[in-house]
Amino acid sequence: MTLNIHWRLDPAAEPLRSEPGTEHALPAFIRDRRATSRNRFDYYVQVARAVAQTAFDGLFVRHRSEADESRIIAAIIARETPRLLVVPEFPASVGSAVYAAKQAATFQRATHGRLGWAIAAEENAASREAEADFVPDEDLRQRLDEFLTVARGVHRDRPFTFQGRHFEVLDGGFEAPLNQHRFPKLFLQGEDDGALALSARHADVHLFAPGPVDVLAERIATLNTLTAVEGRQVAAGLIQPLLVREDRDGAENDVQHLPLASGTLVASYDEAADQLAAYAAAGVTELLLEAVPTLEEAYRVGQHLLPRLRARTGAARKAA
Numbered sequence: 001m002t003l004n005i006h007w008r009l010d011p012a013a014e015p016l017r018s019e020p021g022t023e024h025a026l027p028a029f030i031r032d033r034r035a036t037s038r039n040r041f042d043y044y045v046q047v048a049r050a051v052a053q054t055a056f057d058g059l060f061v062r063h064r065s066e067a068d069e070s071r072i073i074a075a076i077i078a079r080e081t082p083r084l085l086v087v088p089e090f091p092a093s094v095g096s097a098v099y100a101a102k103q104a105a106t107f108q109r110a111t112h113g114r115l116g117w118a119i120a121a122e123e124n125a126a127s128r129e130a131e132a133d134f135v136p137d138e139d140l141r142q143r144l145d146e147f148l149t150v151a152r153g154v155h156r157d158r159p160f161t162f163q164g165r166h167f168e169v170l171d172g173g174f175e176a177p178l179n180q181h182r183f184p185k186l187f188l189q190g191e192d193d194g195a196l197a198l199s200a201r202h203a204d205v206h207l208f209a210p211g212p213v214d215v216l217a218e219r220i221a222t223l224n225t226l227t228a229v230e231g232r233q234v235a236a237g238l239i240q241p242l243l244v245r246e247d248r249d250g251a252e253n254d255v256q257h258l259p260l261a262s263g264t265l266v267a268s269y270d271e272a273a274d275q276l277a278a279y280a281a282a283g284v285t286e287l288l289l290e291a292v293p294t295l296e297e298a299y300r301v302g303q304h305l306l307p308r309l310r311a312r313t314g315a316a317r318k319a320a
Contacts, residue, residue, distance in 0.1 A: 003280050003313050004057040005306060006087070007298050008239075008290040009047050011040075011073060012064035040068065041076055047295050048077035051084060054302020058085030060288060063120040065131060071103065078111045087116035087187060091123070092143050093133040097150035097167050101183075105155065105174060108181035116185040118207075119144060135166070141194060142166070148186070148202045155183050187237065187286075193222065199234050200226035205286045207237040210263030217282040224283075237286030238279055240265055242297070244272045244305055258292055273308035280313050 038046075044061075051059045059077065061070040070088035078086045094100055107115045122128070122140045135143055146164040153160040158173025173179075188199045189207040196219070199206040206223055208216055220236045227234045241261040245251040247268045255266055265272055276287060291297035 003285055003287065003310070004085075005287045005289065005309070006058040006060055006085070007047075007051045007056045007294075007301070008060040008062055008288055009044065009073075009294055010062045010064065010067075010290070010292075011044070011070065012062075012067035014043075014293050014295075041073070043295070044073050044077055045080045047298060048081045048084065048086075050295055050298040050302070052081040054299060055306060056084070056298075056302060058087055058116065060087045060089060060116075060118055063089040063091060065123065065127065071107075074115070075107060075110075078107070078114060082111075083114075085114050085116055085185065086111070087118050087185070089118040089120045091120045091133075092140075092147040093128065093131065093135070097147045098154050098169060098172060100147075101151040101155050102174070102178065104151070104184050105178040105181060108184070109177065113181050116187060118187040119148075119189070121189060139165070141198060145198060145201070152183055152202070155179060189239070191219070196223050197226055199223065200230045200232065203234050205235045205237045207239050207286070207288060208284075210238065210240055210265070213278050213282050216279060216284070220283040235285045236283050237288060238284045239288045239290075240276065240279075242272060242289055242291045242301060242305075243267075244269055244291075244301065246304075261290070269304045269308055272305055273312055276309050277312040 048059055059081070061073045061077075063070050070090055074086045074088040078084075104115055104117065122137075128135070142164075143166045146162075146167045149164070150162055150167045150169055153162055154169065154172045154174055156179070158175065158179070159171040160169055160173040161171055162169045185204045186202060187205045187207055188203040189195070189209075190198070191209060196206065200223065208219060216238070223234060223236060241264040243251050243254060243258060243260060243264055243266045245254065245268060248266075248271060251266045251268060260266075265275060267275065279287070289301060291301060
C-alpha cells in the first residue's frame with residue numbers, strides 16, 4: 001500500500017532563546033538544540049532537514065495568526081530540502097483567490113511541483129475580526145468553496161469567468177508558463193458532513209482528527225460515498241499528535257512535562273506503530289504527525305517510529 005507520512009511544524013511553538021520575551025526553557029530532560037546564534041528561520045530549516053533526513057514524505061507548516069506567515073516559511077525551506085512535499089496551511093481569508101493561485105504556480109515552478117495547500121480551520125469570530133475578516137460564520141464554507149473554485153479555475157481554464165458572493169472573475173485564467181505545472185495537492189479538514197461534502201468537490205486529501213479506528217472507518221466510508229457522487233477520488237488522512245518513547249512507562253512519565261494537544265497518542269514506539277498501522281488498514285493513506293519539541297521529536301519519530309510503521313504497512317521510503 002502507499003502510505004505518505006508527513007511532519008507538522010508549528011511556527012508559534014518553541015520560541016528561540018535569543019528572541020525578546022522568550023525566556024521559557026524546554027523541560028530539563030530535553031536537550032535544547034536551538035542555538036542562540038541562529039534566528040527563527042534557521043530553526044525552521046533545521047526542522048525541514050531533520051524531516052528529510054529521517055525519510056518523511058512532506059512537511060506541513062501550521063497557520064498561526066500570531067506567528068510567521070506559513071507560505072513564506074514554506075518557500076524558504078523548500079529550497080533547502082529538494083525532495084519534500086511542502087504544505088503551508090492558511091485560511092481562505094488570505095485574500096484574492098486569483099493571486100493565491102498565481103503564488104502557487106510560481107512556487108510550483110521553483111520547486112518542480114512540490115507544493116501542497118492545507119486550508120486551515122476557521123478561527124472564532126473575534127480572532128477573525130482582529131485580522132480584518134468580518135465574514136459571518138454561516139458564510140465561511142461558501143467562501144472557501146468559491147475560493148477553491150476560482151483558484152483551480154484560473155489555473156486550469158482560459159478564459160475563466162465566475163461570479164459568486166465572495167469572488168468574481170471575468171475572462172481570467174493563466175497563460176504559459178504559469179499553467180504548465182499541476183495545481184497544489186489540496187488538503188482539507190473537518191468532521192461534519194458539510195466538510196466531507198466540500199472535500200468531495202475539491203480536495204485531494206481529507207484530514208480527520210484522531211479518534212477510534214471504527215469511527216474513522218465509518219467517516220472514511222461516508223467520504224467515499226460523497227466522492228463517488230462527484231465522480232472523484234479523495235484520499236483519507238489523519239492528523240495525529242504523538243508522545244512516543246521506547247516503552248509505555250517512559251512515554252507516560254513525560255506527559256507531565258510537555259503540552260499535549262487533544263487526541264495525543266501516548267505510547268511506546270511499537271504500540272504507536274500498531275495503532276497507526278490499524279488506521280492505515282482502515283483506509284488512511286496520509287498521516288500528518290506532530291510532537292513537541294518539534295526538531296527533537298522529528299528525529300525521534302523519524303528514527304524509531306517510522307521504520308516500525310513502514311515495516312507493518314509494507315511502505316518503504318528513503319531519506320533525502
